[in-house]
Amino acid sequence: QVQLVESGGGLVQAGGSLRLSCAASGRPLDNYRIAWFRQAPGKEREFVASIVWSGGTIMYGDAVKGRATASRDNVKNMVYTVSLRMNTLKPEDTALYYCAARRGVALLTDTDDYEYWGQGTQVTVSS
Numbered sequence: 001q002v003q004l005v006e007s008g009g010g011l012v013q014a015g016g017s018l019r020l021s022c023a024a025s026g027r028p029l030d031n032y033r034i035a036w037f038r039q040a041p042g043k044e045r046e047f048v049a050s051i052v053w054s055g056g057t058i059m060y061g062d063a064v065k066g067r068a069t070a071s072r073d074n075v076k077n078m079v080y081t082v083s084l085r086m087n088t089l090k091p092e093d094t095a096l097y098y099c100a101a102r103r104g105v106a107l108l109t110d111t112d113d114y115e116y117w118g119q120g121t122q123v124t125v126s127s
Helices: none
Strands: 003-007 010-013 016-025 034-038 048-050 068-076 079-086 094-102 121-126
Touching: 003 048, 003 121, 016 034, 016 094, 016 121, 048 079, 068 094
Parallel strands: 010 121
Antiparallel strands: 003 016, 016 079, 034 048, 034 094, 068 079, 094 121
C-alpha cells in the first residue's frame, strides 16, 4: 500500500502563488510516478502534473503548463515529498487538488491509471 497526504492548499488571490506538497510513503517509491490531479465542482478530475522520483520526464497538463513546477523535495524515513508550485493563479484554478501514485514511469494522465490517491487539499483563488 502507498499512503499519500497532501498539504499546502488555501485561499489565494488571483495572480498569486501557491506550493502544494505530497508526502508519499508505504514502500520504496523510486520507480513510481507521482501525479497531481484537480477537480473543480461539477467537473471531471483533471491531470495537472506528474513526476518520477528516480528522474525522467516531468509532465504538465495544458491548463497549467508554463505556470506550474513539480519537484522532488526530499526523502526521509521512507517518506517521499514532492511539491507542486503554481504561479499566476487564476480563479479557474480553484479545485480540490489530489496527489496520486502508480508503479512505473509511464507517462500516463488518466485517473484510471493511478492506483493510489490522497484525500486532497483545497485551493481557492479569489478574483
